[in-house]
Amino acid sequence: MDKFTNENNINEQTYKDLDEETLFVVSQSFKALSDPTRIRILHLLFTKEFSVNEIAECLKLRQSTVSHQLRFLKNLRLVKYRREGTTLYYSHDDEHVINMLKQTIEHALHH
Protein backbone atom coordinates (compact mmCIF):
# COMPACT_ATOMS: atom_id res chain seq x y z
CA MET A 1 0.00 0.00 0.00
CA ASP A 2 1.13 3.51 -0.66
CA LYS A 3 -0.13 6.70 0.84
CA PHE A 4 -1.94 7.79 -2.36
CA THR A 5 -4.17 4.77 -2.86
CA ASN A 6 -4.80 3.59 0.71
CA GLU A 7 -8.23 5.04 1.27
CA ASN A 8 -8.50 3.29 4.59
CA ASN A 9 -5.83 5.45 6.01
CA ILE A 10 -7.79 8.60 5.42
CA ASN A 11 -9.03 9.72 8.82
CA GLU A 12 -7.69 6.53 10.33
CA GLN A 13 -7.20 6.80 14.07
CA THR A 14 -3.88 5.34 15.09
CA TYR A 15 -3.84 4.84 18.82
CA LYS A 16 -0.48 4.93 20.54
CA ASP A 17 -0.50 2.58 23.50
CA LEU A 18 1.64 3.32 26.55
CA ASP A 19 5.08 1.79 26.36
CA GLU A 20 5.92 -1.02 28.73
CA GLU A 21 8.29 0.92 30.96
CA THR A 22 5.88 3.81 31.51
CA LEU A 23 3.14 1.30 32.25
CA PHE A 24 5.37 -0.37 34.81
CA VAL A 25 6.42 2.82 36.56
CA VAL A 26 2.88 4.19 36.69
CA SER A 27 1.33 0.96 37.93
CA GLN A 28 4.03 0.56 40.58
CA SER A 29 3.49 4.10 41.85
CA PHE A 30 -0.19 3.51 42.30
CA LYS A 31 0.37 0.05 43.72
CA ALA A 32 2.40 1.64 46.48
CA LEU A 33 -0.64 3.67 47.45
CA SER A 34 -3.15 0.86 47.04
CA ASP A 35 -2.43 -0.89 50.33
CA PRO A 36 -3.96 0.34 53.62
CA THR A 37 -0.82 -0.40 55.63
CA ARG A 38 1.41 1.56 53.27
CA ILE A 39 -1.08 4.42 53.19
CA ARG A 40 -1.07 4.55 56.99
CA ILE A 41 2.74 4.57 57.07
CA LEU A 42 3.00 7.33 54.48
CA HIS A 43 0.25 9.30 56.18
CA LEU A 44 2.15 9.07 59.47
CA LEU A 45 5.27 10.36 57.72
CA PHE A 46 3.36 13.41 56.41
CA THR A 47 4.34 15.43 59.49
CA LYS A 48 7.81 14.23 60.42
CA GLU A 49 10.31 11.40 60.37
CA PHE A 50 9.81 8.27 62.50
CA SER A 51 11.94 5.25 63.37
CA VAL A 52 10.80 1.77 62.38
CA ASN A 53 9.79 0.91 65.93
CA GLU A 54 7.94 4.19 66.38
CA ILE A 55 5.93 3.49 63.24
CA ALA A 56 5.13 -0.01 64.50
CA GLU A 57 4.01 1.34 67.87
CA CYS A 58 1.95 4.20 66.48
CA LEU A 59 0.13 2.00 64.01
CA LYS A 60 -0.01 -1.20 66.08
CA LEU A 61 1.91 -3.19 63.53
CA ARG A 62 4.66 -5.80 63.87
CA GLN A 63 8.17 -4.56 63.42
CA SER A 64 8.73 -6.98 60.55
CA THR A 65 5.57 -5.85 58.80
CA VAL A 66 6.74 -2.25 58.95
CA SER A 67 10.23 -3.16 57.83
CA HIS A 68 8.95 -5.14 54.84
CA GLN A 69 6.68 -2.32 53.76
CA LEU A 70 9.40 0.28 54.22
CA ARG A 71 11.65 -1.76 51.96
CA PHE A 72 8.89 -1.76 49.35
CA LEU A 73 8.51 2.02 49.65
CA LYS A 74 12.26 2.57 49.67
CA ASN A 75 12.72 0.53 46.47
CA LEU A 76 10.27 2.88 44.79
CA ARG A 77 12.10 5.84 46.34
CA LEU A 78 8.96 6.98 48.11
CA VAL A 79 10.77 7.08 51.45
CA LYS A 80 14.35 7.68 52.55
CA TYR A 81 16.10 7.27 55.89
CA ARG A 82 18.92 8.65 57.97
CA ARG A 83 20.81 6.67 60.58
CA GLU A 84 21.37 7.73 64.19
CA GLY A 85 23.18 4.97 66.03
CA THR A 86 21.21 1.80 65.50
CA THR A 87 18.05 3.73 64.79
CA LEU A 88 16.87 4.51 61.27
CA TYR A 89 14.59 7.51 60.86
CA TYR A 90 12.37 7.25 57.83
CA SER A 91 10.75 10.16 56.01
CA HIS A 92 8.91 10.61 52.73
CA ASP A 93 10.91 11.26 49.57
CA ASP A 94 8.59 11.86 46.61
CA GLU A 95 6.60 15.08 46.53
CA HIS A 96 4.52 14.05 43.55
CA VAL A 97 3.29 10.82 45.09
CA ILE A 98 2.83 12.33 48.54
CA ASN A 99 0.76 15.15 47.04
CA MET A 100 -1.42 12.66 45.20
CA LEU A 101 -2.00 10.81 48.44
CA LYS A 102 -2.81 14.02 50.32
CA GLN A 103 -5.23 15.15 47.63
CA THR A 104 -6.98 11.81 47.49
CA ILE A 105 -7.34 11.63 51.27
CA GLU A 106 -8.84 15.13 51.23
CA HIS A 107 -11.08 14.09 48.38
CA ALA A 108 -12.24 11.03 50.31
CA LEU A 109 -12.80 12.94 53.54
CA HIS A 110 -15.01 15.56 51.92
CA HIS A 111 -17.16 13.31 49.73
Next chain:
Amino acid sequence: MDKFTNENNINEQTYKDLDEETLFVVSQSFKALSDPTRIRILHLLFTKEFSVNEIAECLKLRQSTVSHQLRFLKNLRLVKYRREGTTLYYSHDDEHVINMLKQTIEHALHH
Protein backbone atom coordinates in the same frame (compact mmCIF):
# COMPACT_ATOMS: atom_id res chain seq x y z
CA MET B 1 -4.96 10.25 85.63
CA ASP B 2 -6.16 13.82 85.50
CA LYS B 3 -4.91 16.63 83.35
CA PHE B 4 -3.11 18.42 86.23
CA THR B 5 -0.83 15.62 87.38
CA ASN B 6 -0.20 13.67 84.17
CA GLU B 7 3.25 14.99 83.29
CA ASN B 8 3.51 12.56 80.44
CA ASN B 9 0.85 14.41 78.57
CA ILE B 10 2.88 17.57 78.41
CA ASN B 11 4.05 17.91 74.82
CA GLU B 12 2.66 14.49 74.02
CA GLN B 13 2.01 14.00 70.35
CA THR B 14 -1.34 12.37 69.75
CA TYR B 15 -1.44 10.99 66.23
CA LYS B 16 -4.80 10.64 64.59
CA ASP B 17 -4.81 7.61 62.31
CA LEU B 18 -6.97 7.54 59.20
CA ASP B 19 -10.43 6.10 59.80
CA GLU B 20 -11.27 2.78 58.22
CA GLU B 21 -13.68 4.09 55.60
CA THR B 22 -11.28 6.74 54.31
CA LEU B 23 -8.55 4.14 54.21
CA PHE B 24 -10.78 1.87 52.17
CA VAL B 25 -11.87 4.53 49.68
CA VAL B 26 -8.33 5.81 49.17
CA SER B 27 -6.79 2.36 48.76
CA GLN B 28 -9.51 1.32 46.32
CA SER B 29 -8.99 4.42 44.18
CA PHE B 30 -5.29 3.72 43.88
CA LYS B 31 -5.85 0.01 43.38
CA ALA B 32 -7.90 0.86 40.30
CA LEU B 33 -4.84 2.56 38.85
CA SER B 34 -2.32 -0.05 39.97
CA ASP B 35 -2.99 -2.59 37.23
CA PRO B 36 -1.43 -2.25 33.75
CA THR B 37 -4.55 -3.49 31.97
CA ARG B 38 -6.82 -1.00 33.73
CA ILE B 39 -4.32 1.79 33.09
CA ARG B 40 -4.30 0.96 29.38
CA ILE B 41 -8.09 0.94 29.26
CA LEU B 42 -8.40 4.27 31.07
CA HIS B 43 -5.64 5.76 28.93
CA LEU B 44 -7.50 4.69 25.80
CA LEU B 45 -10.63 6.37 27.15
CA PHE B 46 -8.76 9.66 27.65
CA THR B 47 -9.69 10.82 24.14
CA LYS B 48 -13.16 9.40 23.52
CA GLU B 49 -15.66 6.64 24.27
CA PHE B 50 -15.13 3.08 23.00
CA SER B 51 -17.22 -0.07 22.92
CA VAL B 52 -16.10 -3.18 24.77
CA ASN B 53 -15.03 -4.90 21.56
CA GLU B 54 -13.20 -1.82 20.31
CA ILE B 55 -11.23 -1.71 23.55
CA ALA B 56 -10.41 -5.39 23.25
CA GLU B 57 -9.24 -4.94 19.65
CA CYS B 58 -7.20 -1.81 20.27
CA LEU B 59 -5.40 -3.29 23.24
CA LYS B 60 -5.23 -6.91 22.07
CA LEU B 61 -7.18 -8.19 25.03
CA ARG B 62 -9.91 -10.82 25.32
CA GLN B 63 -13.45 -9.54 25.39
CA SER B 64 -14.05 -11.14 28.79
CA THR B 65 -10.91 -9.59 30.25
CA VAL B 66 -12.07 -6.15 29.15
CA SER B 67 -15.58 -6.75 30.42
CA HIS B 68 -14.34 -7.89 33.85
CA GLN B 69 -12.07 -4.87 34.20
CA LEU B 70 -14.79 -2.50 33.05
CA ARG B 71 -17.05 -3.90 35.75
CA PHE B 72 -14.33 -3.22 38.30
CA LEU B 73 -13.96 0.35 37.05
CA LYS B 74 -17.69 0.85 36.86
CA ASN B 75 -18.18 -0.30 40.46
CA LEU B 76 -15.76 2.41 41.50
CA ARG B 77 -17.58 4.87 39.22
CA LEU B 78 -14.43 5.53 37.25
CA VAL B 79 -16.20 4.76 33.96
CA LYS B 80 -19.76 5.05 32.71
CA TYR B 81 -21.48 3.78 29.57
CA ARG B 82 -24.29 4.55 27.21
CA ARG B 83 -26.12 1.94 25.17
CA GLU B 84 -26.65 2.03 21.40
CA GLY B 85 -28.45 -1.12 20.31
CA THR B 86 -26.46 -4.03 21.64
CA THR B 87 -23.32 -1.96 21.86
CA LEU B 88 -22.17 -0.29 25.07
CA TYR B 89 -19.93 2.74 24.73
CA TYR B 90 -17.72 3.28 27.76
CA SER B 91 -16.13 6.57 28.79
CA HIS B 92 -14.33 7.86 31.86
CA ASP B 93 -16.37 9.29 34.72
CA ASP B 94 -14.08 10.64 37.46
CA GLU B 95 -12.10 13.78 36.76
CA HIS B 96 -10.04 13.55 39.92
CA VAL B 97 -8.79 10.05 39.28
CA ILE B 98 -8.30 10.62 35.55
CA ASN B 99 -6.26 13.73 36.30
CA MET B 100 -4.08 11.81 38.73
CA LEU B 101 -3.47 9.19 36.08
CA LYS B 102 -2.65 11.82 33.44
CA GLN B 103 -0.26 13.61 35.78
CA THR B 104 1.50 10.41 36.78
CA ILE B 105 1.91 9.30 33.18
CA GLU B 106 3.39 12.70 32.32
CA HIS B 107 5.62 12.43 35.35
CA ALA B 108 6.80 8.98 34.29
CA LEU B 109 7.38 10.01 30.68
CA HIS B 110 9.57 12.97 31.58
CA HIS B 111 11.73 11.35 34.26
Next chain:
DNA sequence: TTAATATATGAGTATATTATCATATATATA
Protein backbone atom coordinates in the same frame (compact mmCIF):
# COMPACT_ATOMS: atom_id res chain seq x y z
C1' DT C 1 34.68 -9.38 73.11
C1' DT C 2 30.03 -9.75 74.91
C1' DA C 3 25.50 -8.10 75.48
C1' DA C 4 21.71 -5.20 74.25
C1' DT C 5 18.98 -2.92 70.92
C1' DA C 6 17.21 -1.69 66.26
C1' DT C 7 16.34 -3.22 61.92
C1' DA C 8 16.34 -6.49 57.95
C1' DT C 9 15.43 -10.78 55.82
C1' DG C 10 13.87 -15.62 54.41
C1' DA C 11 10.35 -18.99 54.50
C1' DG C 12 5.75 -20.29 55.03
C1' DT C 13 0.83 -19.52 54.85
C1' DA C 14 -3.42 -17.28 53.85
C1' DT C 15 -5.65 -14.36 50.87
C1' DA C 16 -6.37 -11.55 46.77
C1' DT C 17 -5.95 -10.71 42.00
C1' DT C 18 -6.00 -11.59 37.07
C1' DA C 19 -6.78 -13.88 32.78
C1' DT C 20 -9.14 -17.41 30.50
C1' DC C 21 -12.73 -20.54 28.99
C1' DA C 22 -17.33 -21.71 28.56
C1' DT C 23 -21.66 -20.12 28.75
C1' DA C 24 -25.49 -16.99 29.91
C1' DT C 25 -28.04 -12.78 28.94
C1' DA C 26 -29.74 -8.95 26.24
C1' DT C 27 -30.86 -6.54 22.06
C1' DA C 28 -31.94 -6.17 17.23
C1' DT C 29 -33.49 -8.06 12.97
C1' DA C 30 -35.13 -11.44 9.57
Next chain:
DNA sequence: TATATATATGATAATATACTCATATATTAA
Protein backbone atom coordinates in the same frame (compact mmCIF):
# COMPACT_ATOMS: atom_id res chain seq x y z
C1' DT D 1 -39.92 -16.99 16.87
C1' DA D 2 -35.21 -17.97 15.42
C1' DT D 3 -30.73 -16.11 14.62
C1' DA D 4 -26.85 -13.09 15.01
C1' DT D 5 -24.17 -9.99 17.64
C1' DA D 6 -22.46 -7.57 21.81
C1' DT D 7 -21.64 -7.93 26.41
C1' DA D 8 -21.72 -10.07 31.12
C1' DT D 9 -20.82 -13.64 34.31
C1' DG D 10 -19.23 -17.91 36.96
C1' DA D 11 -15.67 -21.13 37.76
C1' DT D 12 -11.01 -22.26 37.55
C1' DA D 13 -6.06 -21.93 37.66
C1' DA D 14 -1.86 -19.29 37.88
C1' DT D 15 0.32 -15.72 40.08
C1' DA D 16 1.03 -11.99 43.32
C1' DT D 17 0.59 -9.96 47.80
C1' DA D 18 0.78 -9.24 52.80
C1' DC D 19 1.46 -10.83 57.28
C1' DT D 20 3.87 -13.59 60.68
C1' DC D 21 7.54 -16.15 62.90
C1' DA D 22 12.16 -17.10 63.50
C1' DT D 23 16.47 -15.58 62.85
C1' DA D 24 20.25 -12.82 60.83
C1' DT D 25 22.77 -8.51 60.65
C1' DA D 26 24.45 -4.10 62.27
C1' DT D 27 25.57 -0.69 65.66
C1' DT D 28 26.67 0.78 70.25
C1' DA D 29 28.23 0.44 74.87
C1' DA D 30 29.97 -2.17 78.76
